[in-house]
Amino acid sequence: xxxxxxxxxxxxxxxxxxxxxxxxxxxxxxxxxxxxxxxxxxxxxxxxxxxxxxxxxxxxxxxxxxxxxxxxxxxxxxxxxxxxxxxxxxxxxxxxxxxxxxxxxxxxxxxxxxxxxxxxxxxxxxxxxxxxxxxxxxxxxxxxxxxxxxxxxxxxxxxxxxxxxxxxxxxxxxxxxxxxxxxxxxxxxxxxxxxxxxxxxxxxxxxxxxxxxxxxxxxxxxxxxxxxxxxxxxxxxxxxxxxxxxxxxxxxxxxxxx
Amino acid sequence: xxxxxxxxxxxxxxxxxxxxxxxxxxxxxxxxxxxxxxxxxxxxxxxxxxxxxxxxxxxxxxxxxxxxxxxxxxxxxxxxxxxxxxxxxxxxxxxxxxxxxxxxxxxxxxxxxxxxxxxxxxxxxxxxxxxxxxxxxxxxxxxxxxxxxxxxxxxxxxxxxxxxxxxxxxxxxxxxxxxxxxxxxxxxxxxxxxxxxxxxxxxxxxxxxxxxxxxxxxxxxxxxxxxxxxxxxxxxxxxxxxxxxxxxxxxxxxxxxxxxxxxxxxx
Amino acid sequence: xxxxxxxxxxxxxxxxxxxxxxxxxxxxxxxxxxxxxxxxxxxxxxxxxxxxxxxxxxxxxxxxxxxxxxxxxxxxxxxxxxxxxxxxxxxxxxxxxxxxxxxxxxxxxxxxxxxxxxxxxxxxxxxxxxxxxxxxxxxxxxxxxxxxxxxxxxxxxxxxxxxxxxxxxxxxxxxxxxxxxxxxxxxxxxxxxxxxxxxxxxxxxxxxxxxxxxxxxxxxxxxxxxxxxxxxxxxxxxxxxxxxxxxxxxxxxxxxxxxxxxxxxxxxxxxxxxxxxxxxxxxxxxxxxxxxxxxxxxxxxxxxxxxxxxxxxxxxxxxxxxxxxxxxxxxxxxxxxxxxxxxxxxxxxxx
Numbered sequence: 001x002x003x004x005x006x007x008x009x010x011x012x013x014x015x016x017x018x019x020x021x022x023x024x025x026x027x028x029x030x031x032x033x034x035x036x037x038x039x040x041x042x043x044x045x046x047x048x049x050x051x052x053x054x055x056x057x058x059x060x061x062x063x064x065x066x067x068x069x070x071x072x073x074x075x076x077x078x079x080x081x082x083x084x085x086x087x088x089x090x091x092x093x094x095x096x097x098x099x100x101x102x103x104x105x106x107x108x109x110x111x112x113x114x115x116x117x118x119x120x121x122x123x124x125x126x127x128x129x130x131x132x133x134x135x136x137x138x139x140x141x142x143x144x145x146x147x148x149x150x151x152x153x154x155x156x157x158x159x160x161x162x163x164x165x166x167x168x169x170x171x172x173x174x175x176x177x178x179x180x181x182x183x184x185x186x187x188x189x190x191x192x193x194x195x196x197x198x199x200x201x202x203x204x205x206x207x208x209x210x211x212x213x214x215x216x217x218x219x220x221x222x223x224x225x226x227x228x229x230x231x232x233x234x235x236x237x238x239x240x241x242x243x244x245x246x247x248x249x250x251x252x253x254x255x256x257x258x
Numbered sequence: 259x260x261x262x263x264x265x266x267x268x269x270x271x272x273x274x275x276x277x278x279x280x281x282x283x284x285x286x287x288x289x290x291x292x293x294x295x296x297x298x299x300x301x302x303x304x305x306x307x308x309x310x311x312x313x314x315x316x317x318x319x320x321x322x323x324x325x326x327x328x329x330x331x332x333x334x335x336x337x338x339x340x341x342x343x344x345x346x347x348x349x350x351x352x353x354x355x356x357x358x359x360x361x362x363x364x365x366x367x368x369x370x371x372x373x374x375x376x377x378x379x380x381x382x383x384x385x386x387x388x389x390x391x392x393x394x395x396x397x398x399x400x401x402x403x404x405x406x407x408x409x410x411x412x413x414x415x416x417x418x419x420x421x422x423x424x425x426x427x428x429x430x431x432x433x434x435x436x437x438x439x440x441x442x443x444x445x446x447x448x449x450x451x452x453x454x455x456x457x458x459x460x461x462x463x464x465x466x467x468x469x470x471x472x473x474x475x476x477x478x479x480x481x482x483x484x485x486x487x488x489x490x491x492x493x494x495x496x497x498x499x500x501x502x503x504x505x506x507x508x509x510x511x512x513x514x515x516x517x518x519x520x521x522x523x524x525x
Numbered sequence: 526x527x528x529x530x531x532x533x534x535x536x537x538x539x540x541x542x543x544x545x546x547x548x549x550x551x552x553x554x555x556x557x558x559x560x561x562x563x564x565x566x567x568x569x570x571x572x573x574x575x576x577x578x579x580x581x582x583x584x585x586x587x588x589x590x591x592x593x594x595x596x597x598x599x600x601x602x603x604x605x606x607x608x609x610x611x612x613x614x615x616x617x618x619x620x621x622x623x624x625x626x627x628x629x630x631x632x633x634x635x636x637x638x639x640x641x642x643x644x645x646x647x648x649x650x651x652x653x654x655x656x657x658x659x660x661x662x663x664x665x666x667x668x669x670x671x672x673x674x675x676x677x678x679x680x681x682x683x684x685x686x687x688x689x690x691x692x693x694x695x696x697x698x699x700x701x702x703x704x705x706x707x708x709x710x711x712x713x714x715x716x717x718x719x720x721x722x723x724x725x726x727x728x729x730x731x732x733x734x735x736x737x738x739x740x741x742x743x744x745x746x747x748x749x750x751x752x753x754x755x756x757x758x759x760x761x762x763x764x765x766x767x768x769x770x771x772x773x774x775x776x777x778x779x780x781x782x783x784x785x786x787x788x789x790x791x792x793x794x795x796x797x798x799x800x801x802x803x804x805x806x807x808x809x810x811x812x813x814x815x816x817x818x819x820x821x822x823x824x825x826x827x828x829x830x831x832x833x834x835x836x837x838x839x840x841x842x843x844x845x846x847x848x849x850x851x852x853x854x855x856x857x858x859x860x861x862x863x864x865x866x867x868x869x870x871x872x873x874x875x876x
Contacts, residue, residue: 076427086422090440100426133520277528284535308546
């Protein structure tokens with residue numbers, strides 16, 4: 001069943017007085033249970049697209065349909081894990097995870113149950129009463145994931161969530177995320193500039209073309225799970241996507257030099 | 259584990275601090291006594307520490323000091339509350355109406371450094387020679403601090419907090435109360451502490467010029483009657499109260515927030 | 526140094542200070558060296574009618590002429606306490622000033638710090654009430670608000686004593702009459718804004734309030750004193766200066782007596798010249814009709830009218846302004862030099 005449809009999303013930006021076309025008609029269908037990775041060079045508009053899906057930005061034209069209904073505003077049915085710094089430093093870890101639940105009016109005991117479950121899933125039970133500053137970057141992102149999942153969203157959005165992590169923590173989280181996906185059966189859209197990440201995580205990898213962004217090519221990654229970074233069979237996908245991106249980077253370099 | 263270690267250090271630290279303060283004060287008083295005995299200034303201009311202590315006893319005994327402290331603090335708390343309420347309101351208006359906000363904030367340097375005493379003649383003419391006139395001076399002296407701090411604190415909130423909250427469905431007043439305010443709090447507290455010190459300056463100045471009761475008044479009366487002992491005793495009281503309130507109220511508040519946020523946590 | 530040692534040292538220092546404070550007379554100081562020959566006389570005064578001799582004589586050079594080689598330096602004050610402060614802080618040597626600041630200074634310095642050496646003015650204060658304040662007599666003071674130029678000054682003591690004598694208590698003492706301090710220009714504003722109902726003021730403010738602020742004179746203070754005489758201002762000198770330079774002071778007194786005589790013999794001219802000098806000092810003049818009116822109630826004299834000062838002091842003591850002990854003013858006057866000058870001029874001396 002089609003969970004999310006992006007129909008002809010167009011977005012302009014105002015750059016030093018000039019109107020620059022950022023997204024040039026993005027069309028994307030996301031099926032239920034998909035793990036879609038969006039890959040592209042930095043600044044190509046993939047985060048903008050994700051913000052539009054989240055409802056944090058509005059497209060100039062086009063629409064986003066979730067379960068057939070058009071979305072017009074941000075909401076807990078499309079929770080997002082940001083790249084960094086989106087946890088509230090004035091709240092403890094457990095209160096951060098419960099934030100959305102409390103807002104939705106869920107009673108205290110139920111809230112506590114749900115948030116403890118997800119903290120447990122992210123192996124953070126011992127840190128429930130810690131404050132954010134006491135956590136490492138990896139742990140913070142785990143909390144962010146727990147928070148996003150606790151809202152039981154229709155679709156989970158992730159905007160380069162592992163970009164600021166060291167490679168060991170990232171590798172660990174890549175495995176954990178796959179396990180969580182299998183366990184919760186969530187539909188996920190994951191934005192990254194890291195090709196390895198995209199092929200480890202995604203069952204579909206969508207390559208974004210340079211600004212103005214358009215979907216250049218889509219790859220289906222049909223491989224067993226959990227996938228590990230050093231897995232050689234993934235190499236062929238890696239090279240294919242790399243080729244696509246290389247021409248993008250070249251085009252971008254030409255662009256900037258003009 | 260580390261929390262325990264930290265608290266042990268600070269409790270030792272504060273004993274150390276107290277010892278340093280005690281030594282400093284004792285040396286200060288000692289030097290004062292020596293200067294007095296050398297007779298460099300006539301005793302009518304510079305009394306001895308003992309004479310100041312006598313003045314203290316006198317004004318405590320005849321109730322004028324406790325009463326004055328009460329009056330001054332009551333006025334101060336009232337005007338401070340008004341400043342916070344109005345200042346915050348105007349600060350929020352500055353955010354809502356961007357042109358207004360920008361204009362007012364461009365005047366901020368002049369508004370913040372405007373000397374509180376300069377409000378007195380205006381207040382006498384506009385409001386009158388009474389408690390309301392004094393409240394006016396104190397409010398005008400502290401309100402800009404609150405206003406501008408509210409404006410800049412809220413504007414400087416990292417947008418990502420608001421995005422994350424909206425993403426979870428927060429909007430309107432809920433967003434304001436549960437995200438905007440807590441996120442702005444560390445910065446707001448700085449503004450409040452600044453406003454407090456402005457208000458404290460202002461109340462004493464206004465009382466010297468416009469009042470028949472209060473700490474400023476006791477100071478002024480001491481001077482009118484050439485009672486330097488009373489003047490110095492009032493000054494010490496004024497200093498002590500200003501320090502105590504800041505140290506034990508505002509500083510603690512600031513510290514609590516900073517601890518939660520880990521603002522002083524350096525790895 | 527460990528904290529305990531620091532506390533210990535602090536304790537020892539404080540103990541020493543306490544011992545010193547008790548053993549030595551509290552207030553024992555090593556004495557000053559006497560000045561040697563001096564060639565400057567620093568005079569303080571107010572731009573007031575009650576300091577007319579100073580305003581005129583210092584302004585037009587009469588005093589400097591009399592003092593010859595001794596350079597005259599002047600400093601203007603607006604209130605008695607500041608003048609006395611400056612006197613004791615050795616910023617001026619002699620000043621024109623009202624009674625209560627002089628009394629305070631004398632007491633505060635245990636009778637050692639200053640001496641009154643001549644009078645300068647008598648009378649010239651009035652209790653003015655606002656015409657529409659509903660006050661016809663002393664029976665109508667309940668619930669009213671009055672002002673005086675400064676807490677504890679000469680007019681303030683007069684006002685409060687007057688209230689007391691008429692059976693009223695001020696609000697600080699549980700009564701129903703409010704007395705607030707306000708400087709003279711503010712008093713005019715407060716009258717106009719109807720914020721106060723009356724004020725006890727020195728001239729020319731009395732005349733001004735009557736003419737410009739809808740005021741009426743309820744009490745001319747002269748009516749409260751025997752022969753209508755009471756000291757409003759006088760000349761006060763720092764005791765050590767008097768002891769060390771009597772010759773300079775004598776010259777000053779000669780100038781002062783001459784100026785007094787001249788003013789009394791040339792009232793109209795004196796009034797005009799006063800205004801000229803006033804403008805030099807303050808940038809403002811007093812309208813001549815107000816000035817004439819004001820001068821009509823004040824007497825420029827060199828008689829210190831000693832009895833009135835003692836009475837004023839007793840009043841201030843009764844109001845609680847002078848501390849717990851009844852003040853002993855026995856040595857506050859030193860009129861030796863004044864009387865020498867008067868004798869040399871064949872004028873009647875002051876007993």
